[in-house]
């Protein structure tokens with residue numbers, strides 16, 4: 001017997017969070033305040049995403065948790081275990097099989113479907129904070145659509161670096177109305193946000209929830225003469241030869257040897273199982289983890 | 294010709310104390326109105342009431358808008374008034390740091406109003422920022438420096454550039470030369486006079502420095518204890534003051 005209610009939070013709290021989620025879906029990109037609860041993990045660990053997942057999970061769901069695209073990082077593993085223990089739901093590493101995917105820093109490469117929900121962990125929900133620290137003022141700016149300041153930030157980027165150097169948490173305008181921080185995903189992922197799945201964003205410490213409904217228009221801000229580009233390393237994956245996936249650089253030795261591999265580990269594995277082989281790949285899927293030895 | 298701004302019976306109380314009261318005047322396009330008076334006479338209070346930064350306890354501030362003609366700005370909704378504040382109106386603060394974004398480069402500071410009204414061409418924004426740096430006599434090599442690296446006089450000139458870049462139809466200035474060294478004041482004043490002439494600016498300038506209004510203002514309003522005690526053409530008021538208080542004000546300056 002568990003000492004907890006299903007998915008840890010009590011029903012009343014979940015109802016409160018669901019109301020915030022529904023409001024968020026009704027006003028795409030708008031930050032809805034909610035009464036964030038203490039969770040049995042530190043704030044940096046995605047307590048906002050965890051609360052949104054907890055309020056969204058049903059016993060029939062299959063949960064996938066990724067951190068930087070991988071299912072096996074400490075953060076992802078502990079959140080997955082948390083829900084295995086408190087909700088007893090099935091978990092998976094396969095994007096395809098998951099009905100709810102909680103993520104930190106990435107959107108899966110595979111196209112998501114209408115019957116899936118993507119939950120983002122958000123550290124700082126306010127895209128205007130960088131230049132305007134006063135919350136009373138940023139709230140007004142959102143209400144009145146005063147978004148010139150967002151472009152000041154991009155202007156500063158170009159004037160300092162010769163190009164828009166913002167490569168993570170790249171600001172977007174949702175459905176022609178609210179400017180939103182997409183959480184620290186690489187800007188490579190921004191175009192994927194126009195997707196079939198529901199996207200929910202939870203910021204625990206900052207007590208905000210926001211959402212992007214399916215098939216919503218999401219536009220990355222830019223200048224006419226410095227258009228947005230969804231860049232990634234100019235390289236195919238060294239394991240699965242994918243040319244269209246976001247890559248992590250892995251240092252192999254202290255002689256400067258390195259490789260580029262898909263940051264989405266499930267995508268890479270699925271491709272290798274389908275027979276794709278990269279520069280450093282082997283015919284059979286690479287085993288990882290302690291069992292590999 | 295219609296007045297650009299028509300001010301009727303503005304009143305502002307701080308509890309039982311008068312901030313300013315019974316203030317009425319018209320400002321015509323291309324005109325510069327100076328507001329002078331000793332410290333605490335209500336100059337800033339009045340200016341902030343006119344600019345919509347302070348809530349008034351009565352009166353009207355009727356501005357001749359481009360699209361709707363004369364509108365009482367005190368009855369505008371907040372979104373309308375804020376829109377006015379970043380398009381047709383500009384406000385130059387006494388302390389440059391109140392009117393600048395200190396963590397943003399000089400170019401970004403000047404470009405902000407352009408971006409706020411929808412300019413989305415980086416090259417264009419930057420060219421205009423550089424042009425404006427030039428107009429306020431700041432070397433264009435400083436375009437990427439932050440105002441924290443600027444002297445007080447440069448900061449004030451940058452604040453002026455940032456406000457004038459969109460060609461506002463009305464500029465409010467609160468002690469634009471206050472707090473600067475005398476030599477720096479003279480240069481700024483010279484620059485302001487050039488800009489006022491060149492752009493045909495309509496402006497309301499608050500100062501306790503009569504040299505400032507002598508150079509910049511067409512007309513003058515003298516305030517004491519929240520009341521206007523004398524108004525008139527600048528030269529007339531300064532050379533032939535009627536009210537005893539103005540006489541005192543003028544003579545004390547002449548003695549300096």
Ligand SMILES: Nc1ncnc2c1ncn2[C@@H]1O[C@H](COP(=O)(O)OP(=O)(O)OP(=O)(O)O)[C@@H](O)[C@H]1O
Pocket residue numbers: 307310311312330331332333334335336337338339501
């Ligand atoms: N926020 C406030 N609360 C209460 N009284 C105020 C406030 N601001 C100003 N006052 C008072 O209102 C009067 C007018 O002040 P104001 O700042 O408008 O004067 P000023 O002419 O701009 O003076 P200065 O030349 O020193 O800037 C003064 O008596 C001042 O003490």
Ligand SMILES: [Mg+2]
Pocket residue numbers: 336337338
């Ligand atoms: Mg003052």
Ligand SMILES: [Zn+2]
Pocket residue numbers: 237238239240241242245261262267268269271
């Ligand atoms: Zn791969």
